[in-house]
Amino acid sequence: MRITVLTSLYPSPERPYEGVFAERRWVGMRDRGHAVGVVQPLPWAPGWIGGRRGELARRPATEQRAGIAIERPRYLHVPKLARRNAQAFARVGVRAILAGERPDVVVADYAWPASAAVRTLAAHGLPCVVNGRGSDVLEVAGEAGLGAELGANLAASAGWCAVSADLVARMDELAGQPGRGVLVPNGVDTIAFRPADRGSARRSLGLAPDGALVLVVGHLIPRKDPVLALKTFLAGAPADARLVFLGRGPLEAEVAEHVEHDGANARVRLMGEVPPERLAEWYAASDALLLTSSREGRPNVVIEALAAGRPAVATAAGGTAEVLGALAERLLVASRDPAVIGARLGAVLRDPPTPTELRGLVEHLSWDASLDALEGVLQAARPEAVR
Numbered sequence: 001m002r003i004t005v006l007t008s009l010y011p012s013p014e015r016p017y018e019g020v021f022a023e024r025r026w027v028g029m030r031d032r033g034h035a036v037g038v039v040q041p042l043p044w045a046p047g048w049i050g051g052r053r054g055e056l057a058r059r060p061a062t063e064q065r066a067g068i069a070i071e072r073p074r075y076l077h078v079p080k081l082a083r084r085n086a087q088a089f090a091r092v093g094v095r096a097i098l099a100g101e102r103p104d105v106v107v108a109d110y111a112w113p114a115s116a117a118v119r120t121l122a123a124h125g126l127p128c129v130v131n132g133r134g135s136d137v138l139e140v141a142g143e144a145g146l147g148a149e150l151g152a153n154l155a156a157s158a159g160w161c162a163v164s165a166d167l168v169a170r171m172d173e174l175a176g177q178p179g180r181g182v183l184v185p186n187g188v189d190t191i192a193f194r195p196a197d198r199g200s201a202r203r204s205l206g207l208a209p210d211g212a213l214v215l216v217v218g219h220l221i222p223r224k225d226p227v228l229a230l231k232t233f234l235a236g237a238p239a240d241a242r243l244v245f246l247g248r249g250p251l252e253a254e255v256a257e258h259v260e261h262d263g264a265n266a267r268v269r270l271m272g273e274v275p276p277e278r279l280a281e282w283y284a285a286s287d288a289l290l291l292t293s294s295r296e297g298r299p300n301v302v303i304e305a306l307a308a309g310r311p312a313v314a315t316a317a318g319g320t321a322e323v324l325g326a327l328a329e330r331l332l333v334a335s336r337d338p339a340v341i342g343a344r345l346g347a348v349l350r351d352p353p354t355p356t357e358l359r360g361l362v363e364h365l366s367w368d369a370s371l372d373a374l375e376g377v378l379q380a381a382r383p384e385a386v387r
Helices: 020-031 051-058 082-099 111-123 135-141 147-156 165-175 198-205 226-236 252-261 276-285 300-307 320-331 338-350 355-360 367-381
Strands: 002-007 035-039 062-065 068-071 105-109 128-132 159-162 213-217 242-246 268-270 288-291 312-315
Touching: 002 020, 002 082, 002 111, 020 035, 020 068, 020 367, 035 082, 082 111, 105 111, 105 367, 111 128, 111 135, 111 147, 128 165, 128 367, 135 147, 135 165, 147 165, 159 165, 159 367, 198 276, 213 226, 213 276, 213 300, 226 242, 226 252, 226 288, 226 338, 242 276, 252 268, 276 300, 288 300, 288 338, 300 312, 300 320, 300 355, 312 320, 312 338, 320 338
Parallel strands: 002 035, 002 105, 035 068, 105 128, 128 159, 213 242, 213 288, 242 268, 288 312
Antiparallel strands: 062 068
8 A cells, every 4th residue: 555644743853752653653564565655744933943843943844764755844833723723734734645646545643633634635535544642632622622623524534543442432422423433552562572680671771779660651741740640659659769750841840840849859860751772671670650641542651561561550541441451450540649549559569460460461462463453444444445
């Protein structure tokens, strides 16, 4: 198949880890012999501006990453005008798609704003499959109040899929077509992420050999609630335990302020982003992952931790329970009270499930199985399959 991916999130020289799971999926499809191209419309920004907008301005208009051509057309983004911005995103995205070699199928990867292109693509005879990953559905339909628009986009598409059953059900509901969506979970590299010696990993990372180590992995953004993770750790972890944040984001300074205010500098470190290839070593060095999200699709960090034989103590959000399976009663917490979550974290650190139990929850989530499911969805969306 010739596949064009229309997306708002993909790695770049300035942000090499942003959207890395999407890249992993599309590189896998390319390795299976499919012709894959990416169109990532970006807001226009002047080259002299600083901060996040400056990073956007510096991203190359075209790029080759892992054998995939990426095109980044620009559009005018106006703050607080979500509907108008989605339309502008879709307009320049469709223009770029039509200017290139005609694909067999387009994937709106990250449902919003990419799904805004569905009708225009259909008018040109191009089927579009919408893929949901989490906040692109839940937050857009929730806090952003754009559920009706997203539902209409889904209903007009050639089909949709998502990374969790919970998310598939929500997309079905928005579109008013129960049972139509398909589960296409992300895979996990069970060779890279596997149980390994904790002491060796700590020596390699320059960490102290004693005391429990708890990780918080991911963007420091509101829906991940890193401040709640900090308060949870301080409420329930042993006095000799340490907490490490691996990630960055707009709440980084706020988290640092809380660490200082709580007198926890000796126990808590903010490490910033870590290259994906080093994450397995951090999981091996740890005793538990802590995830305090208010919204989730199907969290990759939980899957990775389990594959590495480390427990993930998590708040109940989205598809997290699907991953924790039979161990959800021990690892999942419905409350968002740091004392309650902390008590669960302390209990798990004292008496964790075995690495074999934990790894058994995710061994079936191979990348091959994920790509098989994705190929099925895309093949079914092609016009010849519909006829």
